[in-house]
Amino acid sequence: MRIDDLSVLLRPRSGWEAVELGFALTRRHARVVWLSWLATTLPVFAVLNAAAWWLDLMWLPPLLLWWLKPAFERAPLYVLSRGVFGAAPGMRETLRGQFHFARSIWPWLLWLRLSPSRALLMPVDLLEGVSGPLRRARRQALARNASGTAALVLLVCANVEAVLAFGLIGLALTLTPIEFMEPAAQALWETLFEAPPLWAQLLLNLIFWIGASLIAPFYVGAGFALYLNRRTQIEAWDIELGFRRLVARITGHGQPPLALLAPLLLLLSLSLAAPPQAQAQAQAQAQAQAQAQARDEAAADAPQVEEAFDDTEPSLRTRPEAPTRYDHVGPGGSSDVKPEGGDRLRQVFAHEYREGTDDFVTQAAEVYEQDALSPVSTQTIWVPREKPEARRQPPRTEIGWLHSLGRGLAFVMENILWLLAAALLVLLIATHRRWLPVLGVQIERRHGPRQRHEDAAQAPEPLPENLLEAAQALWAQGQRRAALALLYAGGVERVAEATGEPLPPGSTEADCLRRARRLGAQGFGGVFPRIVQRWQSAAYADRLPSEAEFDALVDAWRRSENAAVGSASA
Incomplete structure (x- = not known):
C-alpha cells in the first residue's frame, strides 16, 4: 500500500x-x-x-x-x-x-x-x-x-x-x-x-x-x-x-529557500491577524451598539403608535363594558318584567322615562323566541333496544406470529438481563478490595513482596562484543540500515559508559549529542555526531552513506578506541 x-x-x-x-x-x-x-x-x-x-x-x-x-x-x-x-x-x-x-x-x-x-x-x-x-x-x-x-x-x-x-x-x-x-x-x-x-x-x-x-x-x-x-x-x-513531499520538492528543485516560502508566508499572515481577544472585544462592542440603536429606534416609534391609536374613532376604542343581564321571558310572556333600579332610571332620564307596557313585554318575548336569540333544534336519533352492556363485542383477531415474536424477544431480553446481572456480580466480587474500604469495611492486606509481572515486551537485546565487526558484516550482507542502527546503539552505550551516567529512557538524538559533548571533540565525542548524522539521514530521509563513508566511520571509531586505550595506559 x-x-x-x-x-x-x-x-x-x-x-x-x-x-x-x-x-x-x-x-x-x-x-x-x-x-x-x-x-x-x-x-x-x-x-x-x-x-x-x-x-x-x-x-x-x-x-x-x-x-x-x-x-x-x-x-x-x-x-x-x-x-x-x-x-x-x-x-x-x-x-x-x-x-x-x-x-x-x-x-x-x-x-x-x-x-x-x-x-x-x-x-x-x-x-x-x-x-x-x-x-x-x-x-x-x-x-x-x-x-x-x-x-x-x-x-x-x-x-x-x-x-x-x-x-x-x-x-x-x-x-x-x-x-x-x-x-x-x-x-x-x-x-x-x-x-x-x-x-x-x-x-x-x-x-x-x-x-x-x-x-x-x-x-x-x-x-x-x-x-x-x-x-x-x-x-x-x-x-x-x-x-516525503518536502524531500521531493527540495531534491527536485535544488532550491531550499523556496521550500521555506510557504511557512514564512503562513507566519506573516498569523502575525498580521488580530489577536483572538481583540476580535472578541470588537464583536461584543458591535453587538452592544446594534442593541442600543434598536432600543433608540423602538423609543422613537412609540409616540407614533400612541398617536395612531388616539386618532381612531371613539366607537372603536377598547373600553370595559358592564356585564349584560338578560331577563328570561317565557313563551307565555311575563307581566312582572320590570327594569331594576327604576328610581335611578327616572333620575337619569327625567321626563323621558316611561314604564314598559304589556305590548312591549309581549313583543320582547316574541323577539326572544326567535331562532337568532334562542337557537333550538330538534334532532331525532335511533336508540338501540339492547343495552350497551348486553351487546356482543366483535371477536378480536389474533396475530399469532406477532405474539410469538413478542414472546421470543421477551425471552431474549430476560436472559440478557440475567447475564448482565451475573457480570455485575462478578465485577463487584473481583473489585471488592477497592470499594469495600469506601464503605468502612477493613480488609486484611496481604503481606510479603508483591510479584512483579513483566510486560509482554522483551528487554532490548545486548550488543555484540565485536560491534564494529558485526556492523561491517551487516553492511556486507546488504543490511545497511541495520548496520547504521547497530553503530548508533553502540555509540549511545559508549557515551553512557564514558560519562558514567546512564541515559534516561526515551532520550532523543539531541540528548545523546549533548551528553557526548562532555567527552571532547578529540576523542569519541567527535566521532559520535558523525554517526548520529548518518543515522538520521538513513532513518528519516532514506539517504544511505556510501561504502567509503561507512568505512571512514568505522576507522574513526577504532582510532578513538586506540586513543582512549593509549591515554589510559600512559
Missing part, C-alpha cells in the same frame, strides 16, 4: 468528519458500489425467498439476509479500498476479489456477527490479512478511540433502514383519498400483518431488502473512513506524506 497514491486529503479528523468522508467516498464510486451490491445480494434474495415459499417459512429470508450482511458488505469494501488509491475496480474485478475474502469473513458471520464495531474492524481482517495475536492487537488499537462512533453509526443506519422500510409501506396510504383513509389503513394492516397472503409476505421481504440496499453501502463507507482515520492517527500518515 502506497500512501502517496491516496486520493483523499490525509489529516487527523474527528469521528463524524471521518463518517462524512466515508459517505463522500461512497457517492463518488456509487455506480460500482451499488452494482456490486445488487450482483451479490439479489441472487441470494431470490433463492432464499423461493426456498421459503417452498417450505412455507416466508419470515425466514429477512432474518437470513440480515445475518449475511457482513458477507454482502465485502463488495462495497473492496471497491472503496481500491478506489481511495485512485484505482477503482470494475464489476468483474470486484466479483473476482470476493474469493480472496472468503476465509476471513467467517468470524464476522459467527462469533463477531453482533459486534457494534463491525464496519471499523472488518477491514483489519479483509484488507490487512493479519491473524492471531497481531490481529487482536490491531483491533484493540483501532477501536480505542473510534468504537463509540462506529456503534452510533450502526445505530443510526439501522434506524434509517427501518424508517425507509416503513415509509415505503406507508406510501400506499399517502395515495389514498382522505375519506377512505381509515378503511384503507385497516385493510393494509390486515393484508400485511394479520393474515398476509403469499404476495404480501414477498412484498414485505422486498421492501426490507430495498431499505437495506439503500443504506448498507453508506454504512460500509463510514466504517472504512473511520479505519483510515485511525490508521492516520496511529501511524502518522499525514506527517510521513508531508515529509
Whole structure:
C-alpha cells in the first residue's frame, strides 16, 4: 500500500468528519458500489425467498439476509479500498476479489456477527490479512478511540433502514383519498400483518431488502473512513506524506529557500491577524451598539403608535363594558318584567322615562323566541333496544406470529438481563478490595513482596562484543540500515559508559549529542555526531552513506578506541 497514491486529503479528523468522508467516498464510486451490491445480494434474495415459499417459512429470508450482511458488505469494501488509491475496480474485478475474502469473513458471520464495531474492524481482517495475536492487537488499537462512533453509526443506519422500510409501506396510504383513509389503513394492516397472503409476505421481504440496499453501502463507507482515520492517527500518515513531499520538492528543485516560502508566508499572515481577544472585544462592542440603536429606534416609534391609536374613532376604542343581564321571558310572556333600579332610571332620564307596557313585554318575548336569540333544534336519533352492556363485542383477531415474536424477544431480553446481572456480580466480587474500604469495611492486606509481572515486551537485546565487526558484516550482507542502527546503539552505550551516567529512557538524538559533548571533540565525542548524522539521514530521509563513508566511520571509531586505550595506559 502506497500512501502517496491516496486520493483523499490525509489529516487527523474527528469521528463524524471521518463518517462524512466515508459517505463522500461512497457517492463518488456509487455506480460500482451499488452494482456490486445488487450482483451479490439479489441472487441470494431470490433463492432464499423461493426456498421459503417452498417450505412455507416466508419470515425466514429477512432474518437470513440480515445475518449475511457482513458477507454482502465485502463488495462495497473492496471497491472503496481500491478506489481511495485512485484505482477503482470494475464489476468483474470486484466479483473476482470476493474469493480472496472468503476465509476471513467467517468470524464476522459467527462469533463477531453482533459486534457494534463491525464496519471499523472488518477491514483489519479483509484488507490487512493479519491473524492471531497481531490481529487482536490491531483491533484493540483501532477501536480505542473510534468504537463509540462506529456503534452510533450502526445505530443510526439501522434506524434509517427501518424508517425507509416503513415509509415505503406507508406510501400506499399517502395515495389514498382522505375519506377512505381509515378503511384503507385497516385493510393494509390486515393484508400485511394479520393474515398476509403469499404476495404480501414477498412484498414485505422486498421492501426490507430495498431499505437495506439503500443504506448498507453508506454504512460500509463510514466504517472504512473511520479505519483510515485511525490508521492516520496511529501511524502518522499525514506527517510521513508531508515529509516525503518536502524531500521531493527540495531534491527536485535544488532550491531550499523556496521550500521555506510557504511557512514564512503562513507566519506573516498569523502575525498580521488580530489577536483572538481583540476580535472578541470588537464583536461584543458591535453587538452592544446594534442593541442600543434598536432600543433608540423602538423609543422613537412609540409616540407614533400612541398617536395612531388616539386618532381612531371613539366607537372603536377598547373600553370595559358592564356585564349584560338578560331577563328570561317565557313563551307565555311575563307581566312582572320590570327594569331594576327604576328610581335611578327616572333620575337619569327625567321626563323621558316611561314604564314598559304589556305590548312591549309581549313583543320582547316574541323577539326572544326567535331562532337568532334562542337557537333550538330538534334532532331525532335511533336508540338501540339492547343495552350497551348486553351487546356482543366483535371477536378480536389474533396475530399469532406477532405474539410469538413478542414472546421470543421477551425471552431474549430476560436472559440478557440475567447475564448482565451475573457480570455485575462478578465485577463487584473481583473489585471488592477497592470499594469495600469506601464503605468502612477493613480488609486484611496481604503481606510479603508483591510479584512483579513483566510486560509482554522483551528487554532490548545486548550488543555484540565485536560491534564494529558485526556492523561491517551487516553492511556486507546488504543490511545497511541495520548496520547504521547497530553503530548508533553502540555509540549511545559508549557515551553512557564514558560519562558514567546512564541515559534516561526515551532520550532523543539531541540528548545523546549533548551528553557526548562532555567527552571532547578529540576523542569519541567527535566521532559520535558523525554517526548520529548518518543515522538520521538513513532513518528519516532514506539517504544511505556510501561504502567509503561507512568505512571512514568505522576507522574513526577504532582510532578513538586506540586513543582512549593509549591515554589510559600512559
